[in-house]
Amino acid sequence: MTEAPVAALSVDQRLAVGGTLQEILVDTIDLGLQAKHLHWNLRGPMFHGLHLLLDDLAAAAAEAGDTLAERCLALGVAADGRISALAGTHLPPPPEGRISDQDAADLAVARLHVYSEVARSRLGDLGLRDPVSQELVNGVLMRMEKLLWMFEAHRPEV
Numbered sequence: 001m002t003e004a005p006v007a008a009l010s011v012d013q014r015l016a017v018g019g020t021l022q023e024i025l026v027d028t029i030d031l032g033l034q035a036k037h038l039h040w041n042l043r044g045p046m047f048h049g050l051h052l053l054l055d056d057l058a059a060a061a062a063e064a065g066d067t068l069a070e071r072c073l074a075l076g077v078a079a080d081g082r083i084s085a086l087a088g089t090h091l092p093p094p095p096e097g098r099i100s101d102q103d104a105a106d107l108a109v110a111r112l113h114v115y116s117e118v119a120r121s122r123l124g125d126l127g128l129r130d131p132v133s134q135e136l137v138n139g140v141l142m143r144m145e146k147l148l149w150m151f152e153a154h155r156p157e158v
Contacts, residue, residue: 026085057112
């Protein structure tokens with residue numbers, strides 16, 4: 001049986017890029033799960049708009065997770081979405097139970113800020129090793145940062 005074809009990078013480059021993508025994948029999966037947690041437990045006058053926006057975030061995270069995982073496999077590196085892998089997330093856990101709409105907006109903004117900061121901090125290394133993976137992460141960030149802007153619009157002006 002022959003091995004599946006992989007991207008034309010050295011083994012070391014593929015492993016390093018795959019490790020970086022895995023790290024972002026873990027945060028992406030956690031972000032989607034947290035969005036669903038907030039979505040289910042949301043209450044307050046902004047319920048409808050935030051309920052839909054949290055669903056958008058969960059869907060964006062699911063799509064981004066698939067894209068990141070598939071890039072790992074294209075590099076010949078297995079993606080790990082097991083619950084034990086999620087222990088490595090950079091995102092703090094959400095609070096338990098029901099949550100007000102304002103708190104949910106604040107939590108979504110905070111999680112998206114962390115997500116963006118962590119992923120952006122990996123772009124330079126990705127670009128040096130694999131511009132294709134860097135471009136993929138840029139696309140994920142573009143979508144997540146648009147959602148960040150939308151959640152920020154639900155917060156009072158300061």
